[in-house]
Amino acid sequence: MVQCHQTQFDASFGALSDATRRGVLEHLGREDASITTLAERFHMTLTGMKKHVGVLVQAGFVTTEKVGRVRTCRLGVRGLEEEAEWIERYRRLWTERFDELDQVVEELKQKERANGRK
Amino acid sequence: MVQCHQTQFDASFGALSDATRRGVLEHLGREDASITTLAERFHMTLTGMKKHVGVLVQAGFVTTEKVGRVRTCRLGVRGLEEEAEWIERYRRLWTERFDELDQVVEELKQKERANGRK
DNA sequence: ATGACACTGAACCATATGGTTCAGTGTATA
DNA sequence: TATACACTGAACCATATGGTTCAGTGTCAT
Numbered sequence: 328m329v330q331c332h333q334t335q336f337d338a339s340f341g342a343l344s345d346a347t348r349r350g351v352l353e354h355l356g357r358e359d360a361s362i363t364t365l366a367e368r369f370h371m372t373l374t375g376m377k378k379h380v381g382v383l384v385q386a387g388f389v390t391t392e393k394v395g396r397v398r399t400c401r402l403g404v405r406g407l408e409e410e411a412e413w414i415e416r417y418r419r420l421w422t423e424r425f426d427e428l429d430q431v432v433e434e435l436k437q438k439e440r441a442n443g444r445k
Numbered sequence: 446m447v448q449c450h451q452t453q454f455d456a457s458f459g460a461l462s463d464a465t466r467r468g469v470l471e472h473l474g475r476e477d478a479s480i481t482t483l484a485e486r487f488h489m490t491l492t493g494m495k496k497h498v499g500v501l502v503q504a505g506f507v508t509t510e511k512v513g514r515v516r517t518c519r520l521g522v523r524g525l526e527e528e529a530e531w532i533e534r535y536r537r538l539w540t541e542r543f544d545e546l547d548q549v550v551e552e553l554k555q556k557e558r559a560n561g562r563k
Numbered sequence: 564a565t566g567a568c569a570c571t572g573a574a575c576c577a578t579a580t581g582g583t584t585c586a587g588t589g590t591a592t593a
Numbered sequence: 594t595a596t597a598c599a600c601t602g603a604a605c606c607a608t609a610t611g612g613t614t615c616a617g618t619g620t621c622a623t
Contacts, residue, residue: 340462344455345581356538363599373600375582382580396590396599406539411532414525420474421524463611481569491570493612500610514569514620 335387339410342386347371348379352388352402359401453505457528460504465489466497470506470520477519 342348347369354360354368366376380400383389387405391398460466465487472478472486484494498518501507505523509516 334464336467337462337464340458344459344462346452346455347581349454352535353538356535356542361599371581372583374584374602377601378581393600398600402539402542404543407532407536411529411536414529414532417470417474418525418529420471421520424474424520425522465611479569489611490613492572492614495571496611511570516570 336410336413338386339388339407342382342388343410345379345382348383351376351379351383351400355389355400355402359399361397361399363397365400454528454531456504457506457525460500460506461528463497463500466501469494469497469501469518473507473518473520477517479515479517481515483518 350369351365354365360368362373362376362380365380366373369376371379380389380391383400384391384403388403388407389400390403391400393399468487469483472483478486480491480494480498483498484491487494489497498507498509501518502509502521506521506525507518508521509518511517
C-alpha cells in the first residue's frame with residue numbers, strides 16, 4: 328500500500344507545489360479554457376503556460392483536446408481522491424502521535440502534583 | 446482566501462513530492478529518529494538526509510532538537526490540516542464539475558431518445 | 564587524552580524546473 | 594490568397610533539487 332503509488336504521488340504533489348498550476352486548476356474548476364486564455368490570465372507566454380498544462384496533464388489532473396487551432400483544457404477525471412486519502416492517513420498519524428504526547432504531559436502533571444504535596 | 450497561503454503551499458506540497466520525504470514522515474509517525482537512523486533507513490548519506498529533514502522542517506512538518514551529539518527529529522505541531530482543507534476544496538470543485546457533465550450527458554441521451562422516436 | 568561517533572558546512576555535480584525567445588506549422592477569415 | 598491567430602518545438606538561461614565527498618566541530622566512552 329506504500330510503494331505502489333510513489334511515482335504518482337511524486338507527480339501529483341509536484342504538480343500542486345506551484346502557485347500558477349494551483350491557479351490553473353482553480354480556473355478550470357470554474358470553466359474550461361484554451362492555452363491562450365490561461366497564458367493571459369497568468370501573465371505568461373503561451374509556451375510557458377503550455378509547460379504548466381503539460382505537468383498537470385502528466386499528473387492526471389487535466390486533459391486537453393485540440394479542435395481546429397485551439398486546444399481546450401479541462402479538469403481530468405482523476406480528481407484528487409488518492410491525494411486526499413494519503414493526506415487523511417497522515418492526519419490520523421499526527422493526531423495519534425499528539426494524543427500520545429498529551430498523555431505524557433498529563434502524566435508529568437500528575438507527578439508534579441505528587442511532588443508538590445511532598 | 447486564495448493568495449494568502451501560496452508560498453506555504455508551495456513549500457508543503459513541494460515537501461510531499463519526494464518519496465524519501467514521505468517515507469521520513471511515515472517513519473516519524475511511528476517513532477522519533479536521529480538523522481543517522483533516517484539516513485541508514487533510506488540508504489543515503491548523513492548530509493543528504495539532513496537536507497531532506499531541512500525541507501520538512503522548512504515546510505513545518507517536522508521539528509528537531511539537538512541534545513548531546515544527536516539531533517532528534519519528530520513530527521511538528523503543524524500537521525496537514527491546511528493541505529487537507531485545500532485538497533478537500535478542490536475535490537468538491539471536481540465533483541461539481543462532473544455533476545454538471547453528467548447533466549449534459551443526461552440531456553444528450555434525452556435528445557437521442559427523442560431523435561430515435563422520429 | 565584518544566578515538567570513535569553524530570552532525571555540520573562548503574563545494575561540487577547532474578539533472579529538473581520555470582521561464583524566455585524565435586522560428587516554425589496548421590487553421591480560420593477577410 | 595494574404596493575413597492574423599493558436600499552438601508547437603527547439604534552444605537557451607538562471608536557479609533549484611537531490612545527491613555526493615571532504616574536511617571540519619563538538620561530544621561521548623575508554
